[in-house]
Amino acid sequence: xxxxxxxxxxxxxxxxxxxxxxxxxxxxxxxxxxxxxxxxxxxxxxxxxxxxxxxxxxxxxxxxxxxxxxxx
Amino acid sequence: xxxxxxxxxxxxxxxxxxxxxxxxxxxxxxxxxxxxxxxxxxxxxxxxxxxxxxxxxxxxxxxxxxxxxxxxxxxxxxxxxxxxxxxxxxxxxxxxxxxxxxxxxxxxxxxxxxxxxxxxxxxxxxxxxxxxxxxxxxxxxxxxxxxxxxxxxxxxxxxxxxxxxxxxxxxxxxxxxxxxxxxxxxxxxxxxxxxxxxxxxxxxxxxxxxxxxxxxxxxxxxxxxxxxxxxxxxxxxxxxxxxxxxxxxxxxxxxxxxxxxxxxxxxxxxxxxxxxxxxxxxxxxxxxxxxxxxxxxxxxxxxxxxxxxxxxxxxxxxxxxxxxxxxxxxxxxxxxxxxxxxxxx
Amino acid sequence: xxxxxxxxxxxxxxxxxxxxxxxxxxxxxxxxxxxxxxxxxxxxxxxxxxxxxxxxxxxxxxxxxxxxxxxxxxxxxxxxxxxxxxxxxxxxxxxxxxxxxxxxxxxxxxxxxxxxxxxxxxxxxxxxxxxxxxxxxxxxxxxxxxxxxxxxxxx
Numbered sequence: 212x213x214x215x216x217x218x219x220x221x222x223x224x225x226x227x228x229x230x231x232x233x234x235x236x237x238x239x240x241x242x243x244x245x246x247x248x249x250x251x252x253x254x255x256x257x258x259x260x261x262x263x264x265x266x267x268x269x270x271x272x273x274x275x276x277x278x279x280x281x282x283x
Numbered sequence: 284x285x286x287x288x289x290x291x292x293x294x295x296x297x298x299x300x301x302x303x304x305x306x307x308x309x310x311x312x313x314x315x316x317x318x319x320x321x322x323x324x325x326x327x328x329x330x331x332x333x334x335x336x337x338x339x340x341x342x343x344x345x346x347x348x349x350x351x352x353x354x355x356x357x358x359x360x361x362x363x364x365x366x367x368x369x370x371x372x373x374x375x376x377x378x379x380x381x382x383x384x385x386x387x388x389x390x391x392x393x394x395x396x397x398x399x400x401x402x403x404x405x406x407x408x409x410x411x412x413x414x415x416x417x418x419x420x421x422x423x424x425x426x427x428x429x430x431x432x433x434x435x436x437x438x439x440x441x442x443x444x445x446x447x448x449x450x451x452x453x454x455x456x457x458x459x460x461x462x463x464x465x466x467x468x469x470x471x472x473x474x475x476x477x478x479x480x481x482x483x484x485x486x487x488x489x490x491x492x493x494x495x496x497x498x499x500x501x502x503x504x505x506x507x508x509x510x511x512x513x514x515x516x517x518x519x520x521x522x523x524x525x526x527x528x529x530x531x532x533x534x535x536x537x538x539x540x541x542x543x544x545x546x547x548x549x550x551x552x553x554x555x556x557x558x559x560x561x562x563x564x565x566x567x568x569x570x571x572x573x574x575x576x577x578x579x580x581x582x583x584x585x586x587x588x589x590x591x592x593x594x595x596x597x598x599x600x601x602x603x604x605x606x607x608x609x610x611x612x613x614x615x616x617x618x619x620x621x622x623x624x625x626x627x628x
Numbered sequence: 629x630x631x632x633x634x635x636x637x638x639x640x641x642x643x644x645x646x647x648x649x650x651x652x653x654x655x656x657x658x659x660x661x662x663x664x665x666x667x668x669x670x671x672x673x674x675x676x677x678x679x680x681x682x683x684x685x686x687x688x689x690x691x692x693x694x695x696x697x698x699x700x701x702x703x704x705x706x707x708x709x710x711x712x713x714x715x716x717x718x719x720x721x722x723x724x725x726x727x728x729x730x731x732x733x734x735x736x737x738x739x740x741x742x743x744x745x746x747x748x749x750x751x752x753x754x755x756x757x758x759x760x761x762x763x764x765x766x767x768x769x770x771x772x773x774x775x776x777x778x779x780x781x782x783x
Binding site: 323325326327329330351388389400404405407411412413417448452455458459462463466467470471472473479482483486487490493494497498500501504559 | 655772
């Protein structure tokens with residue numbers, strides 16, 4: 212029971228962090244990592260929020276790499 | 284394809300498809316709820332919602348899982364596949380309503396977190412009849428959730444088709460979990476065998492369809508081509524290929540689609556760049572090979588998607604000698620223009 | 629579609645062809661014997677005429693019914709108000725439940741499943757004859773979601 216509680220708390224923290232990331236990502240990040248997102252509708256941005264909350268470390272990594280290649 | 288994203292890629296067919304889904308689901312729910320109220324007017328609202336959404340979701344899950352093999356067995360079912368993901372998201376939404384109300388009704392009244400209660404209140408993992416069946420349903424719901432949130436093509440591109448397909452193949456595990464969720468859950472307290480029979484019939488149908496289509500394809504894949512000449516392999520007669528359609532041949536472990544278009548034969552790699560759909564199971568629409576899965580298009584002569592799209596597939600050489608079709612399994616670079624083979628009557 | 633992917637589909641379904649029917653059959657065999665058929669709002673004609681015993685609780689009333697010759701028995705369950713549990717089952721336990729009637733020590737494996745009730749409504753279950761002669765009867769209202777006994781009803 213304690214272990215399950217701890218796991219649930221960790222998942223909750225992970226998802227909360229994902230939510231914060233998702234807000235920044237749909238405003239700025241998404242256009243940085245994907246050309247197709249230029250001129251994409253707000254409907255599209257909203258629809259990728261749940262996925263962004265779950266897969267945020269992966270997208271963060273892409274975002275960082277995309278901004279690095281731009282600097283070079 | 285590669286143009287700007289929209290939330291939902293609606294077109295006329297997809298709208299009709301979605302209206303049909305919505306219409307069917309609404310009628311089912313209304314019918315289920317009315318019949319339940321007629322036969323048992325004491326039933327509570329929450330119970331009605333839990334039952335109607337769950338039975339509908341299980342029904343839709345069977346339809347969803349049957350579409351793939353049905354299309355491989357008979358092309359007439361292809362329109363069902365075209366917008367399968369909307370069916371999937373609908374099924375997830377229904378499961379979510381069922382799951383949320385279930386968790387609320389059974390676990391929200393206590394003083395511990397409902398999810399924690401769901402996972403820990405019953406730990407009889409060594410018993411069949413008292414097995415914590417809710418945990419099975421919850422796990423299936425998590426899988427459906429991950430599939431639903433990644434159903435937009437954005438995720439297909441960024442997770443890569445391979446990872447995406449692997450993630451979405453977990454639907455089979457989810458199906459198994461759902462079957463056991465039903466069998467170890469509500470059915471354990473039902474004396475009527477009809478529920479067992481329905482679940483068994485559903486599972487048998489799906490298993491049979493998948494095995495039949497898999498075995499059918501294995502035959503195509505394992506076919507040996509005996510006649511070879513200067514790199515070309517004899518595959519079939521000209522008349523075997525219908526106009527605007529293709530036949531698929533597997534040579535040296537690669538699947539190649541030979542299309543007939545405007546009295547010419549063209550060969551392209553069978554794998555669509557979008558999700559790996561079988562191009563050879565599609566047809567020519569507006570002069571383009573159109574993938575049966577999501578309608579990605581390629582020109583038959585060069586394997587390129589018409590602008591502004593940029594997808595390309597490999598092309599192959601074909602020739603016709605005495606009404607016999609010969610195919611060269613050596614692929615040209617993706618998007619290479621090939622002359623094709625003219626059919627002389 | 630790619631050949632390896634199709635192959636994987638076939639492998640999964642070959643496994644499922646064995647595992648799913650096996651799972652269904654095992655789960656089906658695990659269903660406890662339930663002779664009675666659940667009757668929701670049983671018509672008055674279906675009820676046996678003699679009320680042998682009654683137990684009146686805050687949320688529900690239960691009647692033990694029989695016919696004049698005491699050959700058939702029924703348990704009639706009438707919910708007076710909406711129960712706290714949305715769905716529960718009733719077990720018939722042996723006359724001297726182990727642990728002297730403590731709810732915590734109740735084990736469904738040692739009891740006979742009578743039927744399932746819901747938060748609202750009236751239910752009638754027919755009871756199997758056994759050696760107890762219905763002089764001392766113990767029923768247990770059991771929450772199968774949380775796997776715990778809610779209440780003992782003694783006649």
